[in-house]
Amino acid sequence: MNKVLLYCRQGFEKECAAEIAEKAAALGIFGFPRVKENAGYILFEGYQPDDGDKLVRELPFPRLIFTRQMVAVGDLIRDLPQEDRVSPIVAALLGAVKRAGDLRVEVADTNESKELLKFCRKFTVPLRIGLRQAGILLNHENAKQPLVHVFFIAPGHCYVGYSLRNNNSPFFMGIPRLRFPSDAPSRSTLKLEEAFHVFIPADEWDERLASGMYAVDLGACPGGWTYQLVQRGMMVHAVDNGPMAPCLMDSGQVMHHREDGFKYRPTRHNVYWLVCDMVEKPVRVARLMGTWLVNGWCREAIFNLKLPMKKRYEEVSHNLSMLAELLSENGINAQIQARHLYHDREEVTVHVRRIWSAAGGRRDER
Numbered sequence: 492m493n494k495v496l497l498y499c500r501q502g503f504e505k506e507c508a509a510e511i512a513e514k515a516a517a518l519g520i521f522g523f524p525r526v527k528e529n530a531g532y533i534l535f536e537g538y539q540p541d542d543g544d545k546l547v548r549e550l551p552f553p554r555l556i557f558t559r560q561m562v563a564v565g566d567l568i569r570d571l572p573q574e575d576r577v578s579p580i581v582a583a584l585l586g587a588v589k590r591a592g593d594l595r596v597e598v599a600d601t602n603e604s605k606e607l608l609k610f611c612r613k614f615t616v617p618l619r620i621g622l623r624q625a626g627i628l629l630n631h632e633n634a635k636q637p638l639v640h641v642f643f644i645a646p647g648h649c650y651v652g653y654s655l656r657n658n659n660s661p662f663f664m665g666i667p668r669l670r671f672p673s674d675a676p677s678r679s680t681l682k683l684e685e686a687f688h689v690f691i692p693a694d695e696w697d698e699r700l701a702s703g704m705y706a707v708d709l710g711a712c713p714g715g716w717t718y719q720l721v722q723r724g725m726m727v728h729a730v731d732n733g734p735m736a737p738c739l740m741d742s743g744q745v746m747h748h749r750e751d752g753f754k755y756r757p758t759r760h761n762v763y764w765l766v767c768d769m770v771e772k773p774v775r776v777a778r779l780m781g782t783w784l785v786n787g788w789c790r791e792a793i794f795n796l797k798l799p800m801k802k803r804y805e806e807v808s809h810n811l812s813m814l815a816e817l818l819s820e821n822g823i824n825a826q827i828q829a830r831h832l833y834h835d836r837e838e839v840t841v842h843v844r845r846i847w848s849a850a851g852g853r854r855d856e857r
């Protein structure tokens with residue numbers, strides 16, 4: 492297969508395209524993105540016949556920021572006959588995928604696709620049977636084998652292909668389904684919850700999101716992010732001039748500091764988490780996060796970079812490189828990941844984990 496299909500948020504196709512072109516080229520894979528504005532996906536077509544297969548194998552999915560799912564695909568299948576939609580899909584997959592572990596019949600995340608999604612749900616059952624009969628799909632779900640994706644862009648028109656389990660999003664359409672907790676003070680709470688799901692492996696939650704940990708939340712009001720930390724049993728220093736939701740203050744786990752988040756400094760040595768959702772220029776936020784990490788004021792950080800500007804991919808890349816350089820100059824070994832989450836709008840969410848720190852000086856940039 493020579494193409495990859497990349498799902499993204501509607502309106503972010505250009506960012507997704509700029510990113511794949513750059514990251515594919517860095518792997519020596521050249522091609523061109525096909526972009527339709529507001530489609531909710533893009534296609535990257537490689538010049539070599541197996542470039543799609545190579546990309547899903549070699550380009551680490553967690554390194555992609557604006558992509559929700561990455562699938563190797565062939566050419567668009569057009570005009571599926573109503574009397575037998577299954578056979579052309581089976582024919583397109585034969586030879587390309589064998590013994591896959593499961594099937595997803597999906598659409599782009601747009602309003603226009605909602606009707607089509609109803610059809611996808613119904614079509615999954617006969618298609619699964621057809622794929623099993625052809626040996627493309629195993630008879631039982633298998634979480635280690637590739638996933639078959641059938642992606643409808645219009646009635647009767649779809650891309651078909653596969654993603655690899657160790658290099659894809661585990662979620663249907665690349666979107667984690669989270670329920671808004673009715674007692675949370677703001678919908679933003681879902682951003683931090685989604686960030687935990689995306690950045691922290693489930694089997695490490697008990698250790699890295701543990702009860703009794705100390706956390707600092709910069710730009711905390713009304714408290715959606717603090718709510719997530721409190722729910723996990725943490726003690727939270729919430730920094731913001733605005734009012735915090737009374738229910739959080741009543742928990743006894745929150746200390747509210749009416750201060751400027753850029754000037755606030757931790758009062759304890761054992762802060763594990765720093766989270767930050769201040770609406771500010773990305774460069775200021777990235778530098779502030781660097782200061783905390785370099786000085787060892789936290790072990791892990793999750794923060795948003797707001798992107799009201801036009802060149803969003805360039806802005807994010809520039810700030811992430813600047814942060815990586817700052818950490819490296821100071822002898823900090825860190826893992827940096829960024830993702831345009833489902834619950835993010837004009838912003839991306841970044842996660843940084845300090846792995847260890849060699850001896851280093853202190854920096855304090857305000």
Ligand SMILES: C[S@@+](CC[C@H](N)C(=O)[O-])C[C@H]1O[C@@H](n2cnc3c(N)ncnc32)[C@H](O)[C@@H]1O
Pocket residue numbers: 676677678679680709710711712713714715716717730731732733750751752753768769770771
């Ligand atoms: C998007 S809201 C945060 C929402 C919050 N994460 C939640 O889930 O409820 C941004 C907050 O940042 C605060 N903020 C902006 N600049 C700040 C600064 N320099 N210091 C402290 N807070 C700041 C604002 O007062 C506002 O409450």
